[in-house]
Structures are given as structure tokens and as C-alpha cells.
Amino acid sequence: MLDKVIKQKLVVIGNGMAGIRTVEALLERAPDLYDITVFGSEPYGNYNRILLSPVLAGEKTVDDIMLNTVEWYEDNNITLRKGETITMIDRRTCEVVTEAGDRVPYDRLLIATGSNPIMLPLPGKDLPGVIGFRDIHDVDRMIKASTDYRNAVVIGGGLLGLEAANGLMKRGMNVTVVHLLDTLMERQLDPVAGGLLRKSLEERGMVFKMPAQTQAILGEDRVTGVRFGDGTELAADLVVMAVGIRPNFELAKKAGLHCERGIVVSDTMQTYDGRIYAVGECVQHRRQVYGLVAPLFEQAKVCANHLAMKGFATYDGSVTSTKLKVTGIDLFSAGDFAPGPDKEEIVLQDANRGVYKRIILKDKKIVGAVLYGDTIDGPWYFQHLRDGTDVSHMRERLVFGAANLGDGGVSGQNSVAAMSDETEICGCNGVCKGAIVKAISEKKLFTLDDVRAHTKASSSCGSCTGLVEQVLAFTLGGDYSAAPKVKPLCKCTDHSHDDVRRVIVEQQLKTIPAVMRFMEWKTLNGCHSCRPALNYYLLATWPGEYRDDQQSRFINERVHANIQKDGTYSVVPRMWGGVTTPRELRAIADVAEKFNIPTVKVTGGQRVDLLGVKKEDLPAVWADLNDAGMVSGHAYAKGLRTVKTCVGSEWCRFGTQDSTGLGIKLEKFMWGSWTPAKVKLAVSGCPRNCAEATCKDVGVVCVDSGYEIHFAGAAGLHIKGTEFLTKVESEDEALEVIVALTQLYREEGWYLERMYKWCDRVGLEQIRKRVVDDVKNRKALFERFAYSQQFSQSDPWAERASRGVDRNEFAPLAELELA
Amino acid sequence: MTQWIEIGALDEIPRLGSRVVRTPGGNIAVFRTESDEVFALDDRCPHKGGPLSQGIVHNKRVTCPLHNFVIELASGQAVAPDEGCTHTHPAKVENGTVWLALRQAAAVS
Ligand SMILES: Cc1cc2nc3c(=O)[nH]c(=O)nc-3n(C[C@H](O)[C@H](O)[C@H](O)COP(=O)(O)OP(=O)(O)OC[C@H]3O[C@@H](n4cnc5c(N)ncnc54)[C@H](O)[C@@H]3O)c2cc1C
Ligand code: SF4
Ligand code: SF4
Ligand code: FES
Numbered sequence: 001m002l003d004k005v006i007k008q009k010l011v012v013i014g015n016g017m018a019g020i021r022t023v024e025a026l027l028e029r030a031p032d033l034y035d036i037t038v039f040g041s042e043p044y045g046n047y048n049r050i051l052l053s054p055v056l057a058g059e060k061t062v063d064d065i066m067l068n069t070v071e072w073y074e075d076n077n078i079t080l081r082k083g084e085t086i087t088m089i090d091r092r093t094c095e096v097v098t099e100a101g102d103r104v105p106y107d108r109l110l111i112a113t114g115s116n117p118i119m120l121p122l123p124g125k126d127l128p129g130v131i132g133f134r135d136i137h138d139v140d141r142m143i144k145a146s147t148d149y150r151n152a153v154v155i156g157g158g159l160l161g162l163e164a165a166n167g168l169m170k171r172g173m174n175v176t177v178v179h180l181l182d183t184l185m186e187r188q189l190d191p192v193a194g195g196l197l198r199k200s201l202e203e204r205g206m207v208f209k210m211p212a213q214t215q216a217i218l219g220e221d222r223v224t225g226v227r228f229g230d231g232t233e234l235a236a237d238l239v240v241m242a243v244g245i246r247p248n249f250e251l252a253k254k255a256g257l258h259c260e261r262g263i264v265v266s267d268t269m270q271t272y273d274g275r276i277y278a279v280g281e282c283v284q285h286r287r288q289v290y291g292l293v294a295p296l297f298e299q300a301k302v303c304a305n306h307l308a309m310k311g312f313a314t315y316d317g318s319v320t321s322t323k324l325k326v327t328g329i330d331l332f333s334a335g336d337f338a339p340g341p342d343k344e345e346i347v348l349q350d351a352n353r354g355v356y357k358r359i360i361l362k363d364k365k366i367v368g369a370v371l372y373g374d375t376i377d378g379p380w381y382f383q384h385l386r387d388g389t390d391v392s393h394m395r396e397r398l399v400f401g402a403a404n405l406g407d408g409g410v411s412g413q414n415s416v417a418a419m420s421d422e423t424e425i426c427g428c429n430g431v432c433k434g435a436i437v438k439a440i441s442e443k444k445l446f447t448l449d450d451v452r453a454h455t456k457a458s459s460s461c462g463s464c465t466g467l468v469e470q471v472l473a474f475t476l477g478g479d480y481s482a483a484p485k486v487k488p489l490c491k492c493t494d495h496s497h498d499d500v501r502r503v504i505v506e507q508q509l510k511t512i513p514a515v516m517r518f519m520e521w522k523t524l525n526g527c528h529s530c531r532p533a534l535n536y537y538l539l540a541t542w543p544g545e546y547r548d549d550q551q552s553r554f555i556n557e558r559v560h561a562n563i564q565k566d567g568t569y570s571v572v573p574r575m576w577g578g579v580t581t582p583r584e585l586r587a588i589a590d591v592a593e594k595f596n597i598p599t600v601k602v603t604g605g606q607r608v609d610l611l612g613v614k615k616e617d618l619p620a621v622w623a624d625l626n627d628a629g630m631v632s633g634h635a636y637a638k639g640l641r642t643v644k645t646c647v648g649s650e651w652c653r654f655g656t657q658d659s660t661g662l663g664i665k666l667e668k669f670m671w672g673s674w675t676p677a678k679v680k681l682a683v684s685g686c687p688r689n690c691a692e693a694t695c696k697d698v699g700v701v702c703v704d705s706g707y708e709i710h711f712a713g714a715a716g717l718h719i720k721g722t723e724f725l726t727k728v729e730s731e732d733e734a735l736e737v738i739v740a741l742t743q744l745y746r747e748e749g750w751y752l753e754r755m756y757k758w759c760d761r762v763g764l765e766q767i768r769k770r771v772v773d774d775v776k777n778r779k780a781l782f783e784r785f786a787y788s789q790q791f792s793q794s795d796p797w798a799e800r801a802s803r804g805v806d807r808n809e810f811a812p813l814a815e816l817e818l819a
Numbered sequence: 820m821t822q823w824i825e826i827g828a829l830d831e832i833p834r835l836g837s838r839v840v841r842t843p844g845g846n847i848a849v850f851r852t853e854s855d856e857v858f859a860l861d862d863r864c865p866h867k868g869g870p871l872s873q874g875i876v877h878n879k880r881v882t883c884p885l886h887n888f889v890i891e892l893a894s895g896q897a898v899a900p901d902e903g904c905t906h907t908h909p910a911k912v913e914n915g916t917v918w919l920a921l922r923q924a925a926a927v928s
Binding site: 563567 | 824826827831832833834835836838839840841842843846849853867868869870873874875876877878882884885887889917921
């Protein structure tokens with residue numbers, strides 16, 4: 001019965017990279033929603049157009065670059081009409097019309113017609129032997145020409161032109177590149193890098209004529225030469241025009257769809273006719289047109305999401321990067337590198353090694369990068385560029401790349417190009433670089449997950465993930481999948497932390513199953529990574545409304561104690577600001593004796609840890625501690641942990657303020673709050689800093705005139721001093737700023753992302769603006785924190801010790817005498 | 820020969836959670852999935868003996884709380900790339916009551 005349901009018809013015009021990527025993504029999300037028909041002018045399945053350059057250079061074959069074979073379309077019940085061109089869209093009847101006059105109806109239409117090479121309107125441009133560089137057909141003709149003729153002229157010294165010239169040269173032709181300007185690839189390179197590139201291509205035998213304007217193409221039956229503006233002529237049997245591309249939108253325009261430089265689309269990839277979508281090089285989005293695949297694939301994902309009627313993803317535009325695919329030449333360029341008054345640059349030039357690097361900074365962020373000769377850090381710079389990271393703290397060493405930062409692995413990357421094949425990349429599974437490279441090239445792997453599945457590298461502890469990604473990027477070179485994309489929250493989903501947080505708010509999702517259903521989780525109940533994350537996001541988003549899901553909590557947070565290696569627990573009562581009393585100490589001593597607790601230890605956070613408590617004893621231990629007025633220290637929580645203080649002006653001869661008092665105030669206000677990762681505070685009474693405030697998540701250093709607030713420090717796996725946030729004059733202001741800062745982190749941090757990583761990602765200035773400068777916003781943040789505290793400041797120990805919460809958790813289900 | 824022993828009501832075990840049954844041969848963790856299936860395993864992770872009963876349950880798997888080994892509840896096998904196996908015991912639910920049958924190995928050792 002079900003198969004009688006009439007499906008909606010989706011017609012796709014254009015069997016290329018963007019169109020088919022959209023279809024693939026759609027099938028993943030909604031495999032049965034549409035009857036899909038794909039029209040493509042080219043007589044093949046879908047292939048990887050990027051790799052036409054290596055095909056031309058004889059490094060790959062056409063078979064190597066096929067992405068979706070004809071069988072793939074059959075297997076997925078897609079009607080492929082290859083070799084058929086659509087000549088008209090009839091929006092009145094919702095039909096497309098083929099060259100042969102066939103009419104095919106659609107409910108939704110996807111236009112992905114790509115672009116065409118620009119053919120300069122020169123005399124002789126239609127002569128045989130004058131071609132563009134766009135598809136397999138062009139490559140076939142170039143290969144044929146290289147066997148029959150000797151002299152080739154390539155017009156255009158951009159990426160495409162140089163790749164064409166390199167290929168033809170490899171096939172034995174004499175190649176001259178004609179370029180209008182005096183810098184090669186001027187859109188990606190500055191004059192210095194352009195010069196280096198020219199020099200190494202000349203060393204390989206390429207000839208350049210530049211700057212030069214082509215005036216006419218000569219010949220009678222076939223091209224025989226080219227004439228230039230200065231009157232000189234050059235013999236040529238083959239002319240390749242590679243001066244640019246023009247989005248292919250005639251069809252759309254004729255159908256009355258709004259077009260400017262491309263088909264104009266919204267953030268959901270819809271044209272002005274809501275039933276008609278467009279993706280790829282043919283579209284114009286927020287005034288941008290793109291000519292590289294990474295952004296097109298992002299568009300494809302959003303479009304598929306919308307076609308699948310999920311409707312929550314949006315495309316916000318992309319920043320792109322480029323690599324030249326000429327074997328032996330390493331070149332990387334990204335972003336904006338035109339000089340400007342508000343920009344700074346860092347340049348490294350090492351003529352001996354043939355290395356040139358230029359990093360362009362604006363407002364402490366990387367806005368552009370040009371690398372020549374050593375491009376291994378390209379992806380790393382690009383990541384910081386896309387993330388808008390504040391790089392001021394690593395400015396001096398920035399140009400030497402990730403490997404030389406010595407940042408204790410905060411970015412976890414290293415230079416893989418220099419590594420030998422035997423270098424071990426994944427310590428957990430003993431996988432060396434050579435094995436990974438081999439798997440990537442032989443098994444055609446494109447993604448991190450592929451590599452994990454095939455080699456096991458980075459599948460265990462994950463600390464080598466950055467390295468594996470670099471090996472991937474380095475091995476694939478310019479291939480598309482190396483494009484960095486947003487990291488999914490975990491393997492159960494494709495969505496990032498940010499996506500999930502946004503959708504929870506937008507769609508008012510209030511339970512874990514609701515989030516998983518709406519965002520199409522790939523697993524039934526998620527896993528140990530995503531469930532705690534979702535639980536936190538819901539708790540932080542809907543205070544008072546969301547019911548904490550105990551089963552999605554890591555054991556420590558479920559039983560409010562820290563599990564130890566032997567399955568016993570440790571118990572740490574709160575000592576406000578690190579201050580205790582004889583009564584409390586006596587109670588702790590009594591409890592330790594009464595329950596035979598083997599170890600009593602002072603922690604680094606100024607309190608006492610009782611280690612080796614049996615799970616079933618926990619409620620009774622807590623009851624005794626509660627009786628002496630003590631509550632949970634949350635030593636187990638992704639939440640507020642300790643507030644370390646020094647004795648300050650109350651006792652110390654250097655003390656400037658009551659650091660102990662402020663610490664206690666902070667702790668009393670903030671205890672019980674859940675945060676993305678643990679939060680530790682400290683308050684020092686003077687700059688001698690006995691409470692070590694400058695390596696905490698938030699630290700206060702008291703001075704005569706007030707309170708300096710620092711944050712984003714760490715002293716664990718990574719060591720990092722804090723950043724200075726602001727200075728205030730009163731305790732109340734200090735409290736307000738610190739609470740607001742914590743609330744912002746609660747609202748924006750990714751689960752398990754410590755405050756210093758969040759700061760790295762979002763940028764110090766951004767945070768300061770919203771927490772310090774914008775007073776109204778600060779107060780609003782403070783209010784939201786205060787509101788959510790009324791639901792979280794109930795001692796979890798008391799709830800369990802005397803109010804019977806989670807009774808089942810602590811007792812066995814049954815005791816069997818004999819078995 | 821399997822001998823079924825009644826160990827308690829299904830409601831006493833949280834969904835996507837677990838409870839422990841004490842035996843002279845060591846603890847047994849009894850898990851309940853979202854769809855109310857039950858599984859019983861020795862409460863010892865094949866890695867370093869972590870108490871599986873304290874882990875997060877997802878679908879028919881549990882993640883060990885100590886170092887995140889993921890164990891299949893039905894077979895006791897660690898999910899690749901990790902290796903190892905935990906002893907399983909037959910368990911069933913009838914009319915809201917959970918029954919357990921102890922295999923010789925656990926009972927004796
Ligand atoms: C030689 C070369 C090297 C490149 N190198 C890189 C690189 O290193 N990195 C990078 O990111 N990008 C590179 N690109 C660019 C990249 O290939 C394109 O951005 C990408 O292929 C565009 O995808 P698309 O789907 O928009 O268009 P296409 O892949 O061109 O697909 C459009 C398809 O639609 C068909 N079509 C058009 N009109 C009709 C019609 N009316 N009816 C039916 N079918 C129609 C066309 O025949 C074509 O097959 C390179 C491109 C070339 C040519
Ligand atoms: S930080 Fe300053 S005030 Fe505090 S104990 Fe040390 S010296 Fe004294
Ligand atoms: S430093 Fe390592 S071994 Fe010591 S308590 Fe922390 S995690 Fe355990
Ligand atoms: S003991 Fe279970 S993962 Fe280590």
C-alpha cells in the first residue's frame with residue numbers, strides 16, 4: 001500500500017558536482033521523499049571536475065575521477081538523462097523542456113548548471129583548435145592536439161590557465177602563457193609569490209608573455225597563431241582560453257527568475273520562485289559568486305536540508321582558499337591580502353629554501369595568507385581565518401606555523417610533510433604516516449571517518465586527530481574534501497555544537513529525544529558523547545523547565561561523587577573560599593573513621609577529599625556531613641568547582657582587599673551552576689598572587705584601587721596564563737562582571753570546551769565587548785544567571801541523603817546468597 | 820541446566836540505566852534499554868575491570884565510565900577498535916518482573 005503513495009517530483013538540471021552533492025545529501029536525509037530525475041548535457045555520470053588537471057597532466061585517468069557511475073543512479077532509483085540539455089523552464093505549467101522537445105513536470109526544481117569558460121570576443125575565436133578548459137571533452141581535445149601538434153598558447157595566467165599549461169607541457173608541447181597583467185594568479189597571489197611561481201615554472205620550461213594583450217587569433221581552417229597588441233605574433237596550433245568563467249544562468253533568466261551576476265538565491269538556496277532552488281557556480285548568494293567546490297558543497301548541504309523539509313539550516317556564505325595543483329609546486333592562498341592602512345603583515349622570505357609566507361592581520365585576526373614553497377600550515381591558518389581567532393598572543397611565532405608554536409598541543413598539530421613514512425601518527429593503534437597515506441590513495445578516502453574506519457588511526461584516544469587531518473589534507477592536495485568544514489558534535493550527527501544550540505532555541509526543543517528527532521540523529525539514543533552534551537544544552541537553555549536526565553549524565557554527576565579506579569568514590573565537601581572550622585574538620589574526621597574511609601587528602605583547590613567510599617555508603621556519609629552544615633563541593637561537576645583564596649587584607653601584611661571575603665561571596669552566589677566544562681576561580685589579595693589566580697578560569701587580583709579581573713587561564717593538560725578582562729572598583733561590580741562572563745560562557749561554550757578554548761574561538765575582544773563595554777547586556781546576562789540559580793542551588797547530597805532522591809541508584813537490586 | 824531466579828521489578832531499573840545484583844561470584848549489572856529489554860553482564864569491564872553498571876547506556880550498548888570502552892550488551896563484546904569480552908548471563912522480563920539465570924562460570928569463580 002505504501003508504495004502507492006505518489007511521490008513529489010524533483011528535477012535537477014545539471015549533472016555536476018554541486019547538483020549531485022545536493023542529491024546525495026538529500027538521499028541521506030530523506031531517501032523516499034522524491035522521484036528524482038537528473039538532466040546533464042555531458043554524456044557521463046558525475047565526475048570530479050577539479051581533477052581534470054591531473055588527467056590532462058597524465059597523472060590520473062578519466063576512470064579515476066568518476067564520482068557517481070551510471071550504476072549509482074540506478075541503485076538509488078534516480079533517472080539519469082545524460083547527454084540531454086534543458087532548453088526551457090516553463091514555470092506556468094511547472095515543466096522543463098529538453099532540446100528534443102520533451103516536457104518533464106516537476107514539483108521542485110534544482111538548477112545546478114555551473115558555469116562556462118569565458119571566450120574572449122576576438123577575431124578568430126571560433127576557429128578549430130581554440131578551446132576552453134572545463135570538461136572531459138575539452139581535455140580529450142587537448143590530449144589529441146598534443147599528439148598531433150607542437151605549439152600551444154594558453155591565454156590567462158590564473159589557476160586554470162597554469163594548470164592547463166602545465167598539463168600540455170607534460171604532454172610534450174611548447175607552451176606559452178599569455179597574461180594581461182604582470183603578476184600570475186593575481187587574484188590569489190601577491191607580486192612576490194607570483195614572481196616565485198613564475199620562476200619555478202620557467203625553470204620547468206614554460207614560457208611567459210606578460211603583460212600582453214591578445215588582439216586576434218590567426219588562421220584559416222585551423223588556428224595557426226596569435227597576434228598581440230604590440231603587433232608581435234606567435235605561432236600556435238592550439239589556443240586554450242582560460243580567462244575566467246561566467247555563471248551559466250541563461251536558462252533561469254529566460255524563465256524570468258531574478259539574475260544578476262548569477263541566479264540570485266536566498267540563505268535557503270531558493271530563487272525568487274520558491275519551488276525552484278539553485279546551487280553551485282551558477283548562483284549568486286549575498287552578492288557573491290563562487291568558483292571553488294568547498295562553498296558549493298556547503299550550499300548543497302543547506303539546499304538538501306531544505307528540500308528534505310527540515311528547513312532549519314541556512315547558508316551564510318563562505319571564505320575560500322586555493323591550492324595550485326601543479327605537482328611539485330606548493331602554493332596556498334586564502335582570504336584577502338591586498339595591503340591596506342588598517343592591516344598589518346608578517347612576511348617570511350627564505351630565498352634559499354624557496355619559501356615565502358605572508359600573513360595578513362587585521363584587528364588581531366588573520367584575514368589573509370599567501371604561502372609559497374611550504375604550505376603545510378595552510379589549513380591551520382585557514383582554520384584560524386575562518387574561526388576569526390584572536391592570534392595576538394602568538395603573533396611573533398605565527399609565521400613559523402603550528403609546528404613551531406610550542407603551544408603544548410592546544411592546537412594539536414604538527415608539520416606532517418616533513419615526517420618520514422615510518423613516523424608513528426596514532427600511538428593508540430600504532431599507525432604510521434605511510435600506512436595512512438597508502439590507505440588514502442588506494443582506497444580513495446576523503447574524510448576523517450573514512451580514515452578511521454580503514455586504518456584505525458585516531459579512532460581511540462583521538463589526540464592525533466589533528467595530525468591525521470593534516471595527513472589527509474596533505475595527501476589529497478587540492479581535492480575537495482580537504483576543505484575544512486564544521487566539526488560535528490559527535491559521530492551520531494552531522495550537526496555542529498553551534499547548530500545544535502541554535503536549533504534548540506529556535507525550535508523550542510525541550511527534551512533529548514525531541515532534539516534527536518528533529519535534527520535526525522543517526523543513532524537510536526545517541527552515545528556517551530552527545531547525550532551529556534545535549535543534557536547540558538537543554539539545562540542551560542531552559543532553566544526551571546527542563547528536567548535533568550540522570551541517565552544522560554556521566555556517573556560522577558549522576559551520583560555526585562568521583563568514581564575511582566576501583567569503582568569506589570571520592571567525596572569532597574565544599575569549604576567556602578577554602579575556609580573551614582574546627583566543627584567541620586571534626587565531622588570530617590568522624591565520618592572518615594565511621595565509614596573506614598582509607599584516604600583523607602588535601603586537594604589543590606583548598607579542601608579535603610575523602611577517597612575510597614563505597615557507593616552504598618554515600619548517602620550516609622553525606623547525611624553526616626550535612627549535619628555539620630557541609631554541602632557538596634561539586635568536585636565532580638562540569639560546573640563551578642572551587643574558589644581558591646588567600647587570606648588577604650584580613651591577615652596578610654601586603655593585602656589590599658578582603659580577598660577571602662570576595663571569594664566566599666562569589667562561591668556562595670555561583671555554586672551549583674552547571675557550565676560547559678569545569679570552572680575554577682581564585683582571588684588573590686595583592687599582585688603577589690598567592691592564590692594563583694592567573695591560571696584559573698576566572699581569577700581576581702586585588703590592588704589598592706580595586707579588582708583586576710582575569711580569565712581564560714588553565715593549568716592542567718595545557719598551561720595557559722589568563723587574559724586581562726577589566727578592572728573594577730567595587731566587589732559588587734566584580735561579582736557582576738564575573739557572573740555575566742560565566743553566563744555568556746554557559747550560553748555559548750561547547751560542551752567540554754574549557755573557558756580558555758571558548759575565548760580562543762570567540763575572541764577576547766568579542767567577549768569584552770559584551771561583558772564589560774555593553775553594560776545593559778552585562779546586566780541581562782547577570783539576571784539570566786541569577787534566574788537559573790534558583791533552580792540549581794539545592795544541595796544534591798541533602799536531596800539524596802534525606803529526601804530519598806534517586807534511592808535506587810545506591811542500593812543493589814538484589815543480593816543472591818547462592819548462585 | 821538454567822535455573823531462573825527472580826531478581827526484582829522492571830520498574831526498579833531506570834530506562835537506559837542499570838542496577839547491580841550481588842552474588843558471591845561478584846556483581847552482575849542488569850541493564851534496561853529504552854524499549855525495556857534487559858541484559859545481564861558481569862559488572863567488570865574487559866579493559867581494567869571498571870564497573871559497567873555505572874556507565875551511560877545507549878541503544879544496546881554501554882560505555883564504561885573509566886576509559887570509555889563501549890560494550891555490546893547482548894554479546895558482552897567490546898565494540899571495535901577496542902577488544903575484549905565480558906561474561907553475559909541470560910536475563911528476561913515476564914509480566915514486569917526481571918529474571919536472571921546464572922551461568923556456571925560466574926557462579927563458581
Ligand atoms: C580544470 C579545473 C580545475 C579546477 N580546480 C579546482 C580546485 O582545485 N579546487 C576547487 O575548489 N575547484 C576547482 N575547480 C572548480 C570546480 O570544478 C567547480 O567549482 C565545480 O565543478 C562547480 O560545480 P557545479 O555543479 O556548479 O558546476 P559543474 O560541475 O560544471 O556542473 C554543471 C553541469 O551542468 C551541466 N549543464 C549546464 N547547463 C545544462 C542544461 N541546460 N541542461 C543540462 N545540463 C546542463 C553541465 O554540462 C555540467 O555538467 C576547477 C575547475 C576546472 C574546470
Ligand atoms: S596574594 Fe598578596 S594579600 Fe594574598 S596572601 Fe599573598 S601576599 Fe598576601
Ligand atoms: S593527575 Fe592524573 S593520576 Fe593524578 S588525579 Fe589527576 S588524572 Fe588522576
Ligand atoms: S576499565 Fe572500562 S574502559 Fe578501562
